[in-house]
Amino acid sequence: xxxxxxxxxxxxxxxxxxxxxxxxxxxxxxxxxxxxxxxxxxxxxxxxxxxxxxxxxxxxxxxxxxxxxxxxxxxxxxxxxxxxxxxxxxxxxxxxxxxxxxxxxxxxxxxxxxxxxxxxxxxxxxxxxxxxxxxxxxxxxxxxxxxxxxxxxxxxxxxxxxxxxxxxxxxxxxxxxxxxxxxxxxxxxx
Amino acid sequence: xxxxxxxxxxxxxxxxxxxxxxxxxxxxxxxxxxxxxxxxxxxxxxxxxxxxxxxxxxxxxxxxxxxxxxxxxxxxxxxxxxxxxxxxxxx
Numbered sequence: 001x002x003x004x005x006x007x008x009x010x011x012x013x014x015x016x017x018x019x020x021x022x023x024x025x026x027x028x029x030x031x032x033x034x035x036x037x038x039x040x041x042x043x044x045x046x047x048x049x050x051x052x053x054x055x056x057x058x059x060x061x062x063x064x065x066x067x068x069x070x071x072x073x074x075x076x077x078x079x080x081x082x083x084x085x086x087x088x089x090x091x092x093x094x095x096x097x098x099x100x101x102x103x104x105x106x107x108x109x110x111x112x113x114x115x116x117x118x119x120x121x122x123x124x125x126x127x128x129x130x131x132x133x134x135x136x137x138x139x140x141x142x143x144x145x146x147x148x149x150x151x152x153x154x155x156x157x158x159x160x161x162x163x164x165x166x167x168x169x170x171x172x173x174x175x176x177x178x179x180x181x182x183x184x185x186x187x188x189x190x
Numbered sequence: 191x192x193x194x195x196x197x198x199x200x201x202x203x204x205x206x207x208x209x210x211x212x213x214x215x216x217x218x219x220x221x222x223x224x225x226x227x228x229x230x231x232x233x234x235x236x237x238x239x240x241x242x243x244x245x246x247x248x249x250x251x252x253x254x255x256x257x258x259x260x261x262x263x264x265x266x267x268x269x270x271x272x273x274x275x276x277x278x279x280x281x
Contacts, residue, residue: 008281009274009277009278011273012270013270016264016265016270016273017265020263021257021260025252025259025260034265037265038272041276042276045277046280059255095201095202099201099203099204100203101202101206105234105235105237105241108240110240112243112244112246115244115247116250119258122248122251122252123258125245125248126252126259126260129252143214144245144246144249144250150214164214165211165214169207172210172242173206173210176242179245
């Protein structure tokens, strides 16, 4: 089997935009995304000798990129308090005194498994994700986009499990509300 | 009987965070039963559950290497030149 080879002079043209977009989905800030791509290429150059050629050049670079994105999240968490006590952190949905939804969830008429085949809906989620308050966005990205398991997030980011469930529940509810307002046009319906 | 009802019944307000929680870790058996019973009786909470699953499936798609969104977004030309220079110097 032919070993995959490395051609660093082509990295920017071949993978630059793709890596940048991949990072932007996760970190939102274009300046930081640029920096992470740069740090990734630099780290890749330092470890070219360890490239065994078992994976493609692209997968190898993306592997390093994922590590660098997580490093970035670990860096930000030093200044982040993952509490949920502020008014804007509250659950966007309300219940009546007997515990029923004040605004009933509507049928989206979608098969959850096939929903992601809908390009425009996926784009709508990306926009809603960018509108989430930062601490909710970070935790949601780690859990649902990076696919980290809950225990790892709690350990790495110093979040108590009960707090993690609350943050994820609020994040999902905020995304649901945003999609209903901008995509499903259900806002205001009862 | 009232006691039994209380033991097994959840309101929508109780159920909503638990539906989310169930997506993140294995919840204890009794809790899972309670959620199941509530969902079998409550169509709107069932819709809610499907909505959270839809959001999960969309997020998974967003995370792919071949990013399905922001396709018009590219690294600024200046950044590309800087990166190429950095690579040439450190190769």
